[in-house]
Amino acid sequence: MTTTLRIGIDLGGTKTEAIALGEGGTERARRRVATPQGSYDGTIRTIRELVTALESDLAASASVGIGIPGTISPQTGLIKNANSTWLIGKPFDRDLAAALGRPVRLANDADCFVLSEASDGAGAGAATVFGVILGTGVGGGIVVGGRLLAGPNAIAGEWGHNPLPWPKDAERPGARCYCGKNGCIETFLSGPGLARDHGGTLSGADIAALAAAGDADALAALERYEDRLARALATVINIIDPEVVVLGGGLSKLTRLYDTVPRLWGRHVFSDAVATRLAPPVHGDSSGVRGAAWLWPARA
Numbered sequence: 001m002t003t004t005l006r007i008g009i010d011l012g013g014t015k016t017e018a019i020a021l022g023e024g025g026t027e028r029a030r031r032r033v034a035t036p037q038g039s040y041d042g043t044i045r046t047i048r049e050l051v052t053a054l055e056s057d058l059a060a061s062a063s064v065g066i067g068i069p070g071t072i073s074p075q076t077g078l079i080k081n082a083n084s085t086w087l088i089g090k091p092f093d094r095d096l097a098a099a100l101g102r103p104v105r106l107a108n109d110a111d112c113f114v115l116s117e118a119s120d121g122a123g124a125g126a127a128t129v130f131g132v133i134l135g136t137g138v139g140g141g142i143v144v145g146g147r148l149l150a151g152p153n154a155i156a157g158e159w160g161h162n163p164l165p166w167p168k169d170a171e172r173p174g175a176r177c178y179c180g181k182n183g184c185i186e187t188f189l190s191g192p193g194l195a196r197d198h199g200g201t202l203s204g205a206d207i208a209a210l211a212a213a214g215d216a217d218a219l220a221a222l223e224r225y226e227d228r229l230a231r232a233l234a235t236v237i238n239i240i241d242p243e244v245v246v247l248g249g250g251l252s253k254l255t256r257l258y259d260t261v262p263r264l265w266g267r268h269v270f271s272d273a274v275a276t277r278l279a280p281p282v283h284g285d286s287s288g289v290r291g292a293a294w295l296w297p298a299r300a
């Protein structure tokens with residue numbers, strides 16, 4: 001292939017989105033379809049149809065990168081840690097390569113998010129970027145020198161199933177997590193975690209709107225959330241000392257976080273001052289699909 005076209009696909013729990021990037025990372029085309037629920041073969045077919053449609057629209061062939069909820073186990077070569085459970089235990093990359101007639105690159109969706117934001121988003125130009133997804137779940141990824149940090153377990157940045165640090169008495173033992181433990185960061189910092197802490201099922205945006213209108217319970221829930229996020233991020237800063245922490249996922253839209261959390265995390269960071277920036281995503285909901293396209297380098 002002599003094309004510079006790069007297709008990125010974000011395989012979400014409910015929607016599958018595809019983007020085609022041309023030279024310089026410019027968006028050429030985009031498509032979005034429903035994710036086939038529970039069907040492995042249907043998922044492969046959907047991805048093949050998206051790639052075929054984009055290449056036909058643009059009359060060019062492309063490289064293909066895919067962001068998935070989970071990762072490929074380096075030990076088995078099979079998918080693990082996916083909440084789209086029909087992928088677990090499957091040789092997804094090899095089956096996709098066979099279906100598409102070319103090699104494909106797969107990465108965790110949080111890794112795709114941080115790669116996009118580190119490449120030409122909120123972390124552009126920074127030597128170290130920690131990307132966080134605060135959504136239905138909590139995930140993370142680390143980019144160093146423009147490249148994703150990838151270790152022998154393929155879990156770099158997966159802080160969501162660490163325990164909430166410096167827990168208060170009322171935070172112990174914490175809610176049961178699907179991973180089998182109690183009090184995981186995800187159980188506090190996910191969208192459902194914030195809703196439960198507030199005592200209902202409201203979204204983060206709704207809770208923030210109530211707080212802005214003077215509702216004391218909503219404000220208290222947000223302040224607890226911010227204190228927990230500050231504590232959880234402080235442990236990451238203590239280990240990798242990132243220049244930028246960029247937030248993604250639904251709760252990254254709570255604009256007050258970028259003001260309140262950096263004022264709180266200094267208490268727990270082992271430093272006289274904290275120069276790390278907390279930033280909203282530049283590409284918003286498109287970061288996952290853009291980062292998937294970035295899994296392949298641009299070619300001349």
Ligand SMILES: [Zn+2]
Nearest residue numbers: 161177179184
């Ligand atoms: Zn957990």
